[in-house]
Amino acid sequence: QxxxxxxxxxxxxxxxSITISCTGTSSDVGGYxxxxxxxxxxxxxxxxxIYDVSKRPSGVSNRFSGSKSGNTASLTISGLQAEDExxxxxxxxxxxxxxVLFGGGTKLTVx
Amino acid sequence: xxxxxxxxxxxxQPGGSLRLSCAASGFTFSSYGMHWVRQAPGKGLEWVAFIRxxxxxxxxxxxxxxxxxxxxxxxxxxxxxxxxxxxxxDTAVYYCAKDDSSGYYQIDYWGQGTxxxxxx
Numbered sequence: 001q002x003x004x005x006x007x008x009x010x011x012x013x014x015x016x017s018i019t020i021s022c023t024g025t026s027s028d029v030g031g032y033x034x035x036x037x038x039x040x041x042x043x044x045x046x047x048x049x050i051y052d053v054s055k056r057p058s059g060v061s062n063r064f065s066g067s068k069s070g071n072t073a074s075l076t077i078s079g080l081q082a083e084d085e086x087x088x089x090x091x092x093x094x095x096x097x098x099x100v101l102f103g104g105g106t107k108l109t110v111x
Numbered sequence: 112x113x114x115x116x117x118x119x120x121x122x123x124q125p126g127g128s129l130r131l132s133c134a135a136s137g138f139t140f141s142s143y144g145m146h147w148v149r150q151a152p153g154k155g156l157e158w159v160a161f162i163r164x165x166x167x168x169x170x171x172x173x174x175x176x177x178x179x180x181x182x183x184x185x186x187x188x189x190x191x192x193x194x195x196x197x198x199x200x201d202t203a204v205y206y207c208a209k210d211d212s213s214g215y216y217q218i219d220y221w222g223q224g225t226x227x228x229x230x231x
Contacts, residue, residue, distance in 0.1 A: 002155060032215065034213065034215040034216075034217055036217050036218065038156075038218075044223075045206060045221040045222060045223050045224055046156065046206070046221050047221070048218070048219050048220070051211065051217050051219065052213075052217075057219065089155065089156050091156075091217070091218070093215040093216055093217070098161070098170035099158055099170070099172060100146065100148075100158040100161070100216045100218070101158070102148075102155060102156045102157065102158060103155070104155045105155040105156070
């Protein structure tokens with residue numbers, strides 16, 4: 001069981017928007033603005049999409065955005081495209097240990 | 112650009128040992144902490160270990176503590192993971208990853224991974 005909780009799967013049609021949630025506790029997601037999101041295509045390495053809750057690395061499409069409310073962080077993808085179909089993982093700093101926390105991953109299907 | 116290239120994976124028997132390497136380029140390796148993260152077949156990401164930029168501090172997941180050791184050679188821009196007493200549940204793709212140096216253990220770049228299979 002992962003430390004951070006994500007839905008197993010989400011889906012959406014091209015052009016639509018979807019949101020993936022990542023729920024933790026006040027010791028991690030809720031207590032600090034150090035949540036990252038990673039995209040992973042099958043057989044490939046993860047790629048950083050969002051860091052510090054809502055910041056986008058250079059080169060990442062502005063269709064990807066991040067936010068946080070309480071103990072839950074969210075990744076929103078707008079204007080869904082076929083290439084967005086992938087697994088998405090959240091990660092957070094925690095003050096409870098020296099571990100790096102990951103969510104269990106969410107499989108995004110573009111219908 | 113940042114490049115991380117893992118090597119050393121393979122098939123090993125339960126109880127055996129393996130050493131993974133990660134060759135880094137495209138950034139000042141000696142200035143950044145580094146992580147190891149693994150992914151079992153069909154499963155999610157699991158953080159394994161972290162080493163500070165100068166090797167002065169190392170942290171491990173409970174699942175590998177006492178069996179795995181991470182180290183680095185800043186003169187060779189190389190990160191290592193020594194894995195001993197391997198178990199079937201250690202079977203996974205092992206990624207080395209660069210810390211963003213924020214002080215909060217966020218990963219900004221990943222290698223392509225190397226597969227470790229523990230099987231008799």
